Amino acid sequence: MTAAKSLQRKEVERVAAALLDVLKAECPDFPEYLFFDPTVAHPIKSERGHVVLEAYRLAWSASARFTRRDQVKRAKARVQGEPFFDDKRVNFAIVSLERARTLVRNANQALMENIDQIEREAARLGLGVNLEDHPDHVQATKRIAAALDTVVSKLKTFKGIPQARNRGEWDNFISTTAERLLDVGFSSREVAALLTGKRPEKIDRATLERFRQRVRRLQVSGA
Numbered sequence: 001m002t003a004a005k006s007l008q009r010k011e012v013e014r015v016a017a018a019l020l021d022v023l024k025a026e027c028p029d030f031p032e033y034l035f036f037d038p039t040v041a042h043p044i045k046s047e048r049g050h051v052v053l054e055a056y057r058l059a060w061s062a063s064a065r066f067t068r069r070d071q072v073k074r075a076k077a078r079v080q081g082e083p084f085f086d087d088k089r090v091n092f093a094i095v096s097l098e099r100a101r102t103l104v105r106n107a108n109q110a111l112m113e114n115i116d117q118i119e120r121e122a123a124r125l126g127l128g129v130n131l132e133d134h135p136d137h138v139q140a141t142k143r144i145a146a147a148l149d150t151v152v153s154k155l156k157t158f159k160g161i162p163q164a165r166n167r168g169e170w171d172n173f174i175s176t177t178a179e180r181l182l183d184v185g186f187s188s189r190e191v192a193a194l195l196t197g198k199r200p201e202k203i204d205r206a207t208l209e210r211f212r213q214r215v216r217r218l219q220v221s222g223a
Contacts, residue, residue, distance in 0.1 A: 006167065007062065007065075007165075007166065007170050012059065012062050012170070015196070016059035018193065018194050018197045018198075019055050023049070023056050026049040026052050038056060039057075039161065048185060051183075052181075054180075055180070057161050058164065058173055059173075061159075062163055064159075065158070065163065093155060094156065094165075097152050098148075107141050108138065108141035108145060111134075115134060171214070177195060178191050178215045188212075189203045191211075192207065192208050
């Protein structure tokens with residue numbers, strides 16, 4: 001199995017900072033503390049503001065992993081015992097649970113194929129066997145896989161906010177966010193600037209094209 005590519009701290013923090021600047025412009029009436037604690041619920045009337053806030057929450061959540069890593073290092077350097085948290089252990093738990101989920105799904109598929117084979121053979125022999133109501137052990141594999149899905153989803157959050165933990169998850173965030181920003185009226189150049197952490201005037205045609213290739217749904221405009 002190929003290991004997931006890691007995130008670059010500078011990239012994540014640049015995007016989070018760019019989104020924060022736009023969020024402040026879109027929501028000038030927000031209390032200052034809300035910008036730095038996006039877990040606090042706050043109604044937003046503007047659709048643009050809502051989309052930017054959701055994007056900032058996700059980028060903030062991703063950047064929090066680097067802050068936590070620094071805290072772990074400082075705790076160990078002070079020889080004050082183990083920190084209260086260690087993302088390495090969480091990563092191990094996620095990988096283990098995902099592997100278990102795959103095995104359970106494979107088991108369910110094998111059992112379902114077995115049921116299909118029994119029904120086909122029964123039909124060939126004219127026995128009229130119907131296993132539409134699957135045995136309890138087959139239903140159990142479905143419940144276990146669904147439960148593992150829930151646990152993994154919760155582990156991949158920070159304070160209840162979904163957290164990109166590797167390059168693939170971050171790229172998915174960039175792609176989805178680009179589409180949402182475009183839908184609420186941001187230009188292609190503005191979107192590329194926000195999601196690369198660059199200034200809009202630094203986004204030339206070549207940079208915009210490279211960003212379009214990275215995010216397939218992004219339509220390049222002449223703006």
